Amino acid sequence: MFENLTQKLGAVFDRLKRRGALSEADVDAALREVRVALLEADVALPVVKDFILGVRMKAVGQDVIRSVTPGQMVIKIVHDHLVDTLGAAASEINLRATPPVPILMVGLQGSGKTTTTAKLALRLVGRDKKKVLMASLDVRRPAAQEQLAVLGTQANVPTLPIVAGQDPVAIARRAMETGAKEGYDVVLLDTAGRLSIDEELMAEAASVRDAVKPAETLLVVDAMTGQDAVNTAKAFNEKIGVTGIVLTRVDGDARGGAALSMRAVTGRPIKLIGLGEKLDALDVFHPDRIAGRILGMGDVVGLVERAAETVEREDAEALAKKVQKGEFDFDDMAAQLKQLRKMGGLSGVMGMLPGIGKIKQQMADAKVDDRLVRRQEAIIASMTRAERKNVKLLNGSRRRRIATGSGTSVEDVNRLVKQFMEMSRMVKQVSKLGQKGMMRAGISSLFRR
């Protein structure tokens, strides 16, 4: 997806050769692509519209940092605005109330409330050393109360004994009484899943709220949720009152635009994210990571920032000049490897790049890792100056010497030479495209064999 966004933004800006401040027209063209990207990530339309307005105000007239393309610049502005909108990191669960502190879990059917309840209980017990009681108020779905009881056993967190036929408000009261009597710090109340338009069930949740006055009412939302996120957030917030959001199934590959919608509509922080079926798979929310996901980009922003820090512009320009002349030697390759390593090594760069999954697989297949980069640098360092300038000198005996000198094998040297040949061929091909194309092809060619 992000490939789409960068490519599209690239296409938008490639047409404009000039640099400097971003003009209104540039920004608008870019924002049209950003709009589509956000919609594809399931950010709700009204939220997208507001968001685009906000970004537009920030972006018009911004200076483009050197060593970053205008497209990347726009992405950075979009990303930063997204992080701002998503809110601060690590908003803790509010336990500032007289114990037992009631916490109410609400959400649609199948959003993951019960599993999240157990995960949260485990977290409060383990991290915060709290004594936690769980109670299921779900008298609708068959075996829902049993489900929480089983999870309680697994997590070793007590659950309120099930009394058949009790209504949710009565169960909630009983839970609070038990909590007070038996000295619990926190009582987690897991409610039945309900549709936001189900007046009766919404009223029921509201009366549970009135009965126990929860310190937190957490809305549990599936990260895969589409445009309906707005309706859900609005309804739950208006009718029950939400204090925080838990985003579940973040371990899936949905882009998670619902996070932005929820946050924008309720104004409430996203407190926790669910990352798997295991009971310890619950983490605090990092807005920057979700932002990267929503834009489908891995942490490209980090890459841009680090590139700006580490890639010396003179080096890049010198390389570009050589490329334009169609010259590329082992010294240049070594320089590229060094830059790569400065930026956090292959795995560091990989983690930040889009389409990571595929490349990671390719890397695994090719058994490429960071040590390979170091080894390749060692091989180049073991060459004579003349060899580095002229690959044709590398006959069998020279290769053996280089292998011994660098502590590698002749195959390793052969592989490097082959890679170098490929790179220089590519360099010749892309030299017409200018520096940017070269840098891209140069780095990515390292991952092929």
Add this chain to the structure above:
Amino acid sequence: MSWFQKLKAGLQRSSNRLVDGINRALGRKRIDAATLAELEDALIEADLGPAVAHRLCEKLRARKLDGAEGDAVRRALADEISLILAPVARPFVPAPANRPHVVLVVGVNGSGKTTTIGKFANQLAAQGKRVMIAAGDTFRAAAIEQLRIWGERANVPVIIGAEHSDPAALAFTALERAKAGNVDVLLIDTAGRLHNKADLMAELQKIVRVIRKLDETAPHDTLLVLDATIGQNALQQVETFMSLVAVNGLVVTKLDGTARGGVVVAIAEKFALRVVAIGVGEGIDDLSAFTPDDFARGLLDLDAQP
């Protein structure tokens, strides 16, 4: 510019009733850009996705419509959508030749698989079919218990294994028993799984492999259950489930809420995957046939056809 075009341009600028009346008198007119933009937004908000929404509205742009007012345009758009959906609206019909007809039900967590199976079992049993359920979700706490209760409600036997036992083994046993008991339809529940978890997808493939030892043609249907609230990720889900376990039908659940499930249109366009039923509530009878016209009208907030 001809006098007619001039007249029309002039008329479009003003907006009083008289002008509308004249427009109507003049017959067909083009749909204006604002209406189209509004419709495109409506489609996006129904989860069709920006690309499909745009394409559908582009189709309308070229057309001239009688009146061309809000509702008429909406209806025209609903018709376009209904055309896309018509070929995929094919209910689920167990073939009597299959002894039994094996249905594997798959989907991500919380999409409503277990509830859907309960409803299917009830519906098929009411049609006089002999139905059996295999409680293949051995992972989620109390999932087996949930299905057992559904089985009681539908009066259908449920084959149960131990929690955390191998679902493939359970499916095998269930199919053996179904064959011996001359059952017409065997519904196999599975644990919810995210499609990007390779090991869990491999587990599903194992279920298929194992039941094929008893019946090479099984499963005869593999149904993916999709929650209507889902957004564009449904496309990835469908693609993965189709390629790994040959899903050949969709059930869209929770359509009784505010979510419209518009991504089904994008799925129909891209994968031509049939929609066998829709879930419209938590009751045992809340399973309906998928009717493209009603669905399309629902997407655009039009009342269902009488």
